[in-house]
Amino acid sequence: MNNSIKVGMADASVCKPPDVITTLGLGSCVGIVLYDPVRKIAGLVHIMLPDSTKINNNSNKYKFADTGIEALIQDMVSIGAITRNLVAKIAGGAQMFSFSNNLEMMRIGDRNVEATKDKLKRLGIRLLAEDTGSNYGRTIEFSPETGLLHIKSVGKELKIL
């Protein structure tokens, strides 16, 4: 019997086979899956904002791309993952509403994706696949057994990365 571990907004969790890990309805947020293919340990963080240093109230580490990825790595290492094995797959960062004016707060999806990639690069974690941007929501599910990320959207075919 495999469980599906749910991760909410500004939250994170870790997972080992045969369980799978999922987050539902990603919009402008980004779901970041980190995976140690050798130890078969996966972690998922659902971040909302790009940069913790721009916000005063930053006690929840999982809310931000920069601190969220760091905190997730720690969580994974504590159950046996090895940092240098880690690879990443990301999804989300959509622009849900097509605003006519290009205000800073409207581009939050893109900025979340940029910040995520930037942080992964600086940590030397390879980004294997992404399904980001556009204007629709995504539900994602990752299996540490197969290393595959399933992406469901409304009125669209299932994508497998």
Add this chain to the structure above:
Amino acid sequence: MSELDLDRIDNMQYDVLREIGNIGAGNATTALSQMINSKISMNVPKVELLEFKELSEFVGGAEKIVVGILFTLGGDIDGMMMFMMDKIASTNLVNILLGNLQQQEISDDTEFSEMGLSALNEIGNIISGAYLSSLSSLTNLSITTSIPYMAIDMAGAILSVPAIEFGKIGDKALLIETEFGDMDKYVNGFFILIPTLKSYLSILKSLGL
């Protein structure tokens, strides 16, 4: 008062914000009732300060298909406001408004016609206008809104937009839910008002807090 932290909001501030929601939603429901020319009953609005991870459960699940209509606010208040209904409720509402009386099976897969989409935008416009004008007269602040922006998608994805704005202020979102009904055809919705932190202060200050 110079500090406001949604995580440690005091009772007085909470009551004031709830009352704003109450009055706003009441006016919006009246406007809706006039629009479809039928009596609509409204329950007492629920006001909740929710953690982000609880947010989508509160509106019926992250994967529920909903219609979200969003406005950006200007004038004395910056921020945004969103009106959200589930897809079936909004289809019911559009049918009532356009006089489509034939009983068709309504499901999440039902597509809106162009006319239907336009009607939804107008519903959003009128409802939000009523909500904001009551807020405006209550606080004596001038509030302007953008045109409506609409998206039909999973609740979690649509809610991420206001949630992110709340995320800049704290770790909780303030959600005001009003359920209204027209006999057996249920139409219910949520209002979410998301002023920026500075605008929260303006609102509370305008009310003498």
